[in-house]
Amino acid sequence: EVQLVESGGGLVQPGGSLRLSCAASGFTFGSYVMAWVRQAPGKGLEWVSAISGNGYSTYYTDYAKGRFTISRDKSKDTVYLQMSSLSVDDTAAYFCAKASGSAWPYFFDYWGQGTLVTVSS
């Protein structure tokens, strides 16, 4: 059974940093692209970032470039999202998602339950 368990969310001040983690199990971790998708309170889904199975290729939406860094650790079957220079607009639930394949194009076939990030002073 595929499981994705996020952690690391919480309250952070504007300008602060946070690292999210997503522990994966139930599939061959290194064979799939992994991604982060966020959802602001009461809003829709927004793709944030993705990383290739081998970790060599990373992709970011415009607002994440230069502020967020996605990485993965194959020894721990875990994907991370390091977020810095956070603003109130980054307040959202952050979902970890498993892609359907190892390369583009892919959709998201499994999702974690999400971790809430609140940016507030």
Next chain:
Amino acid sequence: EIVLTQSPGTLSLSPGEGATLSCRASQSVSNNNLAWYQQKPGQAPRLLIYATSSRAADIPDRFSGSGSGTDFALTISRLEPEDFAVYYCQQYGTSRTFGQGTKVEIK
């Protein structure tokens, strides 16, 4: 960036009725790479449909997808109580974008 516009914003229906949700793209979706997800309050999204019309594992056959190019639809043939939720379309032909969602609520 391809913009996906879903309509209607809210659909008020009774259990047993059919539902048709629309997803219109601002430009043609490459290879009809369009997916649909269901999300219930406080839960993660769940994949329903991929490649426009292929049902994901364990998805009941009352859910079906159709369309091509810029116009796509998700049809629920007979609404069950557990189908009342928000539905999102997503294109993955050119980068990846989501629609704003359609809420299916109990009338």
